[in-house]
Amino acid sequence: MLSMLRAAWLVFLHMFRKRETVQYPEERRPLPARWRGRIILSRDPDGGERCVACYLCAAACPVDCISLQATQDESGRRYPEFFRINFSRCIFCGFCEEACPTYAIQLTPDYEMSEYMRHALVYEKEDLLISGQGKYHGYNFYRVAGMAIGGKDKGEAENEEPPVDVRSLTL
């Protein structure tokens, strides 16, 4: 009985404690450094789209919320014809970022994505693509990859030796 009265008194005293609540829009808590938020598609240092439409992110996504269609431009560069992420399904696991071979898809610290309409959470490529390089600077997939595209033949990439002509080899 006495302990019950004491309990009530202790609860009452909580009135004078510091509040735990963070008054969100006015007050914000610092985010952890590796916060995984809204997803973006970045560009390489030359301003080209980094994404090569390899589908690895779509395959890695555990909730299948990425959908894209690969296509090629006249120079042979692959890029996504459309790239769509349904953020109402995304669980912000970051697997897409891990899977991406070109640093194209990246998660950012933005988490304020509320919408009134559910379909407004489906982001198209225009919504995803940013003008900068995101978290990883100075990386251009086509400059280091051995693939031949318009204006860069095999063997001309950074740190790449010219290909060996097998017919020139003598025994």
Place this chain on the structure above:
Amino acid sequence: MIEIVRHLVIIFGLLFVLTTVSAGLIWLERRLLALWQDRYGPNRVGPFGLLQVAADMIKIFAKEDWIPPFADKPVFVIAPTIIMVATFLSFAVIPFTPGIEVVSLDIGLLFFLAMSSLGVYSVVLAGWSSDNKYSLLGGIRAAAQMLSYEVFMGLSLMGTVMLAGSFNIRDIVEAQRGLWFCIPQFFGMVVFFIAGVAETHRLPFDLPESENELVAGFHTEYSGIKFGMFFVGEYLGITLISALITALFFGGWLGPLLPPVVWFALKTFFFICLFILLRATYPRPRYDQLMAFGWKVMLPVALLNLVVTGGILLAKGA
């Protein structure tokens, strides 16, 4: 003519004030619970979040009022009104001040006990007509709990009746001019308070609802304004019990300096806050514990209080 107008003003004034107060209590409860849990509670809508009440009202009126197809329609519709009507009727016998009272019944206290027993029907019928096992369980619990707590709720009040020599609540208040009954009737007050909490099925005695086992107990199937009526009925019940404790044990409107209305309101407010503090503090007991506590502890205490009070009165009188 003037008399009739005066009565009508009092009646409708009371209806208005009580509805507003019980709606405001929703805000108060949320704020106080938050305070005691180191939170802020609703503080966005209007000053101090006061307009939260209005927002809640708009929401509850705009919600779909759904009656499940398997429910017993007439009973389902009438159940929530019973609790409102019974509680409002109980307020009729409470003297807020010497001037503000709907009717000064000589059997005022008995009338209140009768009305609070009628309130049980609301919960039981709601549980039964919903045709849902959780609701039914809630209804059954409510019936058992409220009937058994009713017994010593009545008994606990008899001490004050003996001291005042009347069932009229106004006379009881007047009889406390010298000494508030909370001192000679301390045990009666404690028992009545506990029974009152059980009667309004508030935490820690909210077994008819017990969200974590019965979904929402007797009002599981209710939505929209019907749910709102149960809700407001509950807060009306809190106000009623607080007002009664004030009138029966804490000298009603009596008090120095301030006008009687203010005294009554202040005391009632204190007990309402106490109700909320109970909710913030205690966990819900098991159902058999609740029953055992009622019959094995509360009833003997109430009886003993009655016998001792009677004995002392007899000895004095003789």
